[in-house]
Amino acid sequence: MQLIISDVTVKQDKEGRYCLNDLHKSSGGQRNNDPHDWLRLKQTKELIEELTDTGIPVTSIRGGKNQGTYVCRELVFSYAMWINAKFHLHVIRTFDAVAAKEQIRVSYRDTARIEYKPMTDAIKSERESQGKGIAPHHFSNEADLINRISLGMTAAKFRVHHEIGKKEPIRDYLTPEQIHCITELQRANTVFIGMGWDYEQRKESLMGLFDKKHRQPLIEEQHRLAA
Template identity: 60%
Template sequence: MNITILNTAIKQDKKGLFCINDIHKASGNDKSKQPSNWLRLDSTQELIQELEDSSYLRSGQKAIEVINGGNYRGTYVCKELVYAYAMWINAKFHLHVIRTFDKVIQQDYQRQRLRELAKVEYKPMTDAIKLERENQGKDIKPHHFSNEADLINRIALGMTSAKFKVHHDINKNESIRDYLTPCQIKCITDLQRANTTFIQLGMEFEERKLKLMELFKRNHIVSLFDEQQSIAA
């Protein structure tokens, strides 16, 4: 989950806790509102205790942790404490934090839903490839499937999956779907679905490539451009 509040990126630790020092920075860095002042309050300590004694947190997760060294040093807290700290700062900032988190959570949910849909749509395409080659009495090799995936990715992303991983410093064993935007995932899903139909109709590779590029230009290029502009803003 990538959170940016008032142009300040909020770091997360490996356990999903948020850097409260970044929250303080986003609020304007008022010295009287430093996290240490808030953490000393009895009400804050009571809330921390309640969170850790209850079932609000994921199994094994703490409400607050401190990292003392490195690039990620700072005090990290769960989402509930982020909200409580923001409310202590002021009501306007509190509402902004809640709305930002709600928006990012909704985007993450949408991305995950689209990711699963893209995964589901991939199998019919590979099944169509397999059936088409069997009907033609041809052997089926792994590259027949990877060629189709590369075709889709080149059109949707401008590069193959392997190059995308290198370009974005992604481990070669990870799926690129976890790093795609909602519009990119939707584009890949639509192209996979269309390619499945084209394969079933017996279209050759180059003909399918032209058809898919036309589909990309007509239905996706504008939304992808707008999305990238929004991300960069």
């Protein structure tokens, strides 16, 4: 999860550890708060020894744009507390806020996954009622319709753009507003399919719904994430 403290984005390594150098910068960057001084403390070393369940609590990356010292979440709190109570509280509250947003995102993601089945059932029912056969592309075409409107691209292009593996669900990489938008459009499309609307009718109505309810929230979310 992305962590932004005092307008500083705290980088993470592949294991999810947080960059101490960025934390130092977010605290004001004062020399007496140098993370290397904190790492040399006896109590810090003892805490690191206790954190065996986190794998490797501390690691360093040398060279490149991600260079720096990275530590696990528990050590982030310890470092923040060492600086001062105000910064410690700010870090705790930031983590809590990010965790709350992640819970919402996961909830939306699970709802979107659940809501996908009624849409596929509607497709199947509609084609069967017309005496038409069913092929995999009938389902993927509907998913692509929703994704093009919500994300501006198909799932395949989204994977390439964000370097996501073919077997990984793209919903794990979507923002809360993106997932919410997809869920709402899936629900609407399920109704439209049941009404017997053709593809172009559904597309036009879904785009109208997107413009009315989702375009602006998505733009505002992207601005917040880019800030």
